[in-house]
Amino acid sequence: MSDKQDKATAYWKENLRYLLILLSIWFAVSYGAGILFKTALDSFKIAGFPLGFWFAQQGSIYVFVILIFVYVRLMNKLDKKYGFDE
Known part of the structure; x- marks a missing residue:
């Protein structure tokens, strides 16, 4: 039973690490690019719109959505690594 519990604990630790990393990336893109660095990014344009506006409206x-697919891929690998892929 201890081995099974150790695997489950390691699985959840790694899962939480993935979540923190991916949510940090999302926060950096949505808050950083959309708010903090908006004026610097506005010097670039995408389809006639300032890049800061684009990130605030569309980019985040x-x-x-991309991070959701990355998370699914990471979790599939994690499930295989710890033997939870049934």
């Missing part, structure tokens, strides 16, 4: 959503 796109990054979030």
